[in-house]
Amino acid sequence: MELLEGEKEVIISQVSEILGKHKHNCENLVPMLQEVQNQLGYVPELAMEMIADSLEVPAVAVYSIVTFYNQLRLNPPGDHQIRVCMGTACHMIGGQIILNSFERRLQIEEGETTEDRKFSLERVACVGCCAIAPVVVIDDLVDGKVTPTRVDGILLSFENSNNNEGKKEQEQKPVERGEGQE
Amino acid sequence: MNKKISITIDGKEISAEEGRELLWVALENDIFIPNLCALKEKDRPSASCRLCFVEIEGFPRPVTSCTQPVTEGMVVNTRSPEVDRLVGTAFELLLSDHRLGCSKCPKNKACALQRIAKERKLKLKPKRLDKFEKDTPIDDSTDLFVLDRNRCVLCGRCIWADRHIARVGAIGFSQRGIKRKVSTFGDKLLKDSPCIECGECVEVCPVGALVFKKDYGK
Ligand code: SF4
Numbered sequence: 001m002e003l004l005e006g007e008k009e010v011i012i013s014q015v016s017e018i019l020g021k022h023k024h025n026c027e028n029l030v031p032m033l034q035e036v037q038n039q040l041g042y043v044p045e046l047a048m049e050m051i052a053d054s055l056e057v058p059a060v061a062v063y064s065i066v067t068f069y070n071q072l073r074l075n076p077p078g079d080h081q082i083r084v085c086m087g088t089a090c091h092m093i094g095g096q097i098i099l100n101s102f103e104r105r106l107q108i109e110e111g112e113t114t115e116d117r118k119f120s121l122e123r124v125a126c127v128g129c130c131a132i133a134p135v136v137v138i139d140d141l142v143d144g145k146v147t148p149t150r151v152d153g154i155l156l157s158f159e160n161s162n163n164n165e166g167k168k169e170q171e172q173k174p175v176e177r178g179e180g181q182e
Numbered sequence: 183m184n185k186k187i188s189i190t191i192d193g194k195e196i197s198a199e200e201g202r203e204l205l206w207v208a209l210e211n212d213i214f215i216p217n218l219c220a221l222k223e224k225d226r227p228s229a230s231c232r233l234c235f236v237e238i239e240g241f242p243r244p245v246t247s248c249t250q251p252v253t254e255g256m257v258v259n260t261r262s263p264e265v266d267r268l269v270g271t272a273f274e275l276l277l278s279d280h281r282l283g284c285s286k287c288p289k290n291k292a293c294a295l296q297r298i299a300k301e302r303k304l305k306l307k308p309k310r311l312d313k314f315e316k317d318t319p320i321d322d323s324t325d326l327f328v329l330d331r332n333r334c335v336l337c338g339r340c341i342w343a344d345r346h347i348a349r350v351g352a353i354g355f356s357q358r359g360i361k362r363k364v365s366t367f368g369d370k371l372l373k374d375s376p377c378i379e380c381g382e383c384v385e386v387c388p389v390g391a392l393v394f395k396k397d398y399g400k
């Protein structure tokens with residue numbers, strides 16, 4: 001994933017700080033990665049390279065660990081985080097179809113974030129409401145009995161609400177300016 | 183050098199160096215035990231392929247011979263119904279997501295899987311499990327060799343060679359479970375990784391996953 005402006009500097013300063021707090025040995029690798037994720041929301045490649053350097057191991061060795069744990073993310077969380085349930089009930093009733101629909105619509109794969117960083121897509125194992133399977137959790141909102149058409153609807157509602165927000169801002173601006181001029 | 187001891191494998195009396203791993207003692211004496219992940223030079227066997235099980239008298243259950251040091255008077259049987267069941271299942275699991283097409287594979291006739299199947303009368307196309315076709319793109323970005331992950335059995339030998347023989351650190355395992363695979367950092371192509379194209383990993387691959395380009399299409 002391409003880094004945004006200024007992101008590189010933030011990563012370097014945060015990771016350097018974390019590296020400064022720990023002894024550079026392999027037992028501290030996972031705690032360091034967890035802290036990186038806490039600070040940055042994910043574990044960027046640059047962070048992995050910096051940590052690998054300090055531990056004197058190949059970067060791919062750190063990559064092995066990061067991809068092993070579900071807890072650690074390779075991509076920044078999107079503005080909206082979509083979690084598709086793959087617990088037993090959701091799996092049986094076709095959770096995979098829902099996940100595939102999101103993947104197709106957003107043109108990313110599970111675990112990835114869209115280029116504009118608006119959406120990130122993840123799978124989770126049982127969110128605890130199997131009766132309404134298949135379940136999708138968007139940010140803090142639980143949506144049940146989801147169908148591929150509903151997937152389109154969910155994404156469309158975000159596009160609309162974003163447009164509305166955009167419009168509101170535009171409408172408000174002249175007013176503000178008006179007030180300012182008086 | 184350690185002291186010489188005497189052990190029995192499949193009724194054959196064998197003299198061996200005390201403390202060596204049973205797998206190597208057997209293989210050096212022309213007794214075949216299936217194996218994929220073991221390398222003589224490794225200090226610590228990873229014991230991940232689960233194919234080298236044997237029965238040892240006095241042991242409650244089969245053990246992996248690549249991790250078992252030999253001791254004086256040890257009596258070993260390389261086959262038993264229990265061993266065959268364990269090895270058979272592990273082999274089935276390995277083959278369930280392994281791309282076959284042996285006639286088109288550069289490793290045909292020199293492949294460890296073919297050898298194991300032949301020695302133990304196991305099928306290369308197990309019926310009990312559904313086939314899982316991985317269909318990952320082949321990495322032929324280097325000038326020297328090709329990495330076809332669809333044929334990889336995840337033995338880890340290439341990664342060991344990369345770290346301990348070549349001392350490069352270009353490859354490692356990533357992900358876990360069914361997604362586990364040999365990767366470069368950030369899943370880049372080999373040509374964009376620190377790989378120096380020394381070919382050490384290709385030398386140790388027991389199957390057709392890492393193959394020199396010159397052997398392709400032979
Ligand atoms: S590429 Fe070959 S040596 Fe490497 S893990 Fe796969 S099967 Fe083993």
Ligand code: FES
Binds near residue numbers: 228248
């Ligand atoms: S050779 Fe013993 S487990 Fe692989």
